[in-house]
Amino acid sequence: MKAVVMAGGEGTRLRPMTASMPKPLLPVANRPIMEHVLRLLKQHGLTETVVTVQFLASLVKNYFGDGEELGMELTYAHEEKPLGTAGSVKNAEEALKDDSFLVISGDALTDFDLTDLVRYHREKGALVTVCLTRVPNPLEFGITIVDDEGRVERFLEKPTWGQVFSDTVNTGIYVMEPEVFEYVEADVSVDWSGDVFPRLLKEGRPIYGYVAEGYWEDVGTHESYVKAQADVLEGRVRADLDGFEISPGVWVAEGAEVHPDARLRGPLYIGDYAKVEAGAEIREHTVVGSNVVVKSDAFLHKAVIHDNVYIGPQSNLRGCVIGKNTDVMRAARIEDGAVIGDECLIGEESIVQGNVRVYPFKTVEAGAFVSTSVIWESRGQANLFGARGVSGIMNVEITPELAVRLASAYATTLKKGSTVTTARDHSRGARALKRAVISALQASAIDVRDLENVPLPVARQQTARGSAGGIMIRTTPGRSDSLDILFLDERGADLSQAAQRKLDRVYARQEYRRAFPGEIGDLSFPASVFDAYTGSLMRAVDTTGVAESGLKIVVDAAHGSAGLVLPSLLGRLGVESLTINPGLDETHPTETAEERRAGLVRLGEIVASSRAAFGVRFGPVGERLSLVDERGRIVDDHRALLVMLDLIAAERRSGRVALPVTTTRIAEQVAAYHGTQVEWTTTSPDDLTRVALKDGTVFGGDGRGGFIVPEFSSVFDAAAAFARLVGLVARTQLSLSQIDARIPRAHLQRREIATPWAVKGMVMRRVVEAAGDRSVDTTDGVRVVEADGRWVLVLPDPAEAVTHLWAEGPDDDAARELLDTWTAVVDTASG
Secondary structure (H helix, E strand, C coil): EEEEECCCCCHHCCCCCCCCCCCCCCEECCEEEEHHHHHHHHCCCEEEEEECCCHHHHHHHHHCCCCHCCCEEEEEEEECCCCCCCCCCCCCEEEEEEECCEEEECEECCCCHHHHHHHHHHHCCCCCEEEEEECCHHHHHCCEECCCCCCEEEEECCCCCHCCCCCCCEEEEEEHHHHHHHHHCCCCCCCCCHHHHHHHCCCCCCCCEEEEECEEECEEEEEEEHHHHHHHHCCCCCCCCCCCEEEEEEECCCCCCCCCCEEEEECCCECCCCEEECCCEEEECCEEEECCEEEEEEEECCECCCCCCEEEECCEEEEEEEEECCEECCEEEEEECCCCCCCCCCCCCECCCCCCEECCEEEECCCEEEEECCCCCCCCCCCCECCCCCCEEECCCCCCHHHHHHHHHHCCCCCCCCEEEEEECCCCCHHHHHHHHHHHHHHHCCEEEEEEECCCHHHHHHHHCCEEEEEEECCCCCCCCCEEEECCCCCCCCCCCHHHHHHHHHHCCCCCCCHHHHCCCCEEECCCHHHHHHHHHHHCCCCCCCHCCCCCCECCCCCCHHHCCCHHHHHHHHHEEEEEEECCCCCCCCCCHHHHHHHHHHHHHHHHHHHHCCEEEEECCCCCEEEEECCCCEECCHHHHHHHHHHHHHHHCCCCEEEECCCCHHHHHHHCCCEEEEEEEEECHHHHHHHCCCCCCEEECCCCCCEEEECCCCEEEEEEEEHHHHHHHHHHCCHHHHHHCCCCCCEEEEEEECCCHHHHHHHHHHHHHHCCCCEEECCCCEEECCCCCEEEEEEEECCEEEEEEEEECCCCCCCCCCCHHHHHHHHHHHH
């Protein structure tokens, strides 16, 4: 006997899940519904099966093929137009005309005894046997009445409660004889229950009803879809689960990584090669698909997660369905009954309310509150560039495909035959993406100079030596799972806002230039990069007095790329030094704030025990520098900025200093004391670069370990800052603690407040209104200055749904009180 699986329906009630996927392929317990059906058929010996397909037919065919993997023999009957339940089977008549056959829906989950159903059909000598089951709510199904002999007396399709006369419903499973095709007209839409069966009853043909025992669920609504997952996990239906039951009700498939500190409360299922991090909590009736990543502190309860989904840290998902290839970012919340389609982006701290439908390929912006379904609108990112170039999670937001498109767009903004310098840090992710970038640049008629793994300042300097621009790929500071793609201009500085907008436009329009075969760009690898860099640095920076000073310094390379340039630099400086942690660690390309602090503590211990003059610790890509004084005490970044400012201003006695508006105003006092002046900039690094390029600028810094030495470079450079500091300390013959002690103490407090994107403008307007008659500076954000000199700065984050606040006062309590006052203003405006 053969079987017919009906797999042609559109599943409109299940949209948006079925907007880009046929209903039979929807996964139940991480396996397509139709696969459960086929396995049931095979279990009962029905291995020769015809599959009727119409909506997204190719996806069904591609997935199941000829059925060999399931040990079955599958053929397909394709409908050019919808033919109804009977018409679609008629379409497969040629394969079914020789013997009895069984018809079953490809989107119903069941474990009925089909062998007994076939036995019953043959015993009764029926033309058609209808498989029936009893349900508590028959409104969505066809009701069937049978007599004592099992013969069908009456059908009623989808009744109202006033028409309900039985709880015995038609499951859409039939056993039929080929004669039934005489009652089905070819190539027109015909239904069994509505057209064929009433005619058979009228003619007295033998139609029997078989009341089956067991589980049956017509997966026709979102509620029944979620219920089917729970029923499989609870064992209410006999269905195969791939994987291992590692504890009662907790199923984990092959290759999945579940951290021992993840909290699992079954029954639940985790698919193959999924990854669940420490601190994540997954509770009952949750199904996690294949290749899904669940980050730390995420919470999932009764959630159905399809394949290749990213669930960000601190996100909260309850009773929802998430389509394949969707990214749910940090602290997003998706409520009960919500359905997110395939390939969507749910932004950080956004909220999708219950029963909302988000259709495929849509973006929910960070901080958004979505209370109505998103069907036609597709909100993209407002800006491609953030504070760190183009940033995102590796293989979630930053993929090889994205890198290729970005590099192609960047190449299109340059002339054919231009040269671009590429570089990376020592992470594996950066290495892989740089290769994609190089290929895209060459294919767009750009010559490439690849520096491979170098510190960022070296990449900037080499870019400035005759290149039209540069691309540096590095691990996002403090986030080992994320990458930054930095685009540099011909000076090696970050692209200006105007250049970023131009690149953004080309990328958005996807108007990429392609080279003819003879125009493909060359690839070269410059030699002696580090010697060239340190040679230029030593010629530019004043190091007089260092050789005679007898300074002893401890240098911590922190296993970063700065260690590549230090041997050449320290040799030329001629200073006694102890270098620690020089080797590269490609599995740990960045460090968290806690790791950085612990590293500085260890550095301080070595400095104190070795009686060194001071210690320095380089950031992972050689851009930032941290200090430890001769006693082994950590010099906080904002104090390190003031120490450098004091030393340089005292030596120069004139000129300009570039500092962001978030810097303590003690800097103005220090600069003025030595006859220099401060030019306040925005927090954007390219704005600091702009001021550093001006004649008369002697120093720049951001208060976070970034220092600019204008005589050598207009960008942050830890090696240049180190060389400059060594020369200054050697000539002043003062220790770092003595220099720090002569600078007034600063009392600067900082805070972050979650602010939805939709109200950021309102927040800033309310801040200006609340300022009243006070002095207001709008260099970057809104800085409000009190009459007694206290000040607060309110600055909306350009890339995240937060607002930053800084406040400074004569003491910590005064600064905290001012911060509390303006926090209340921001909170009120945020609603």
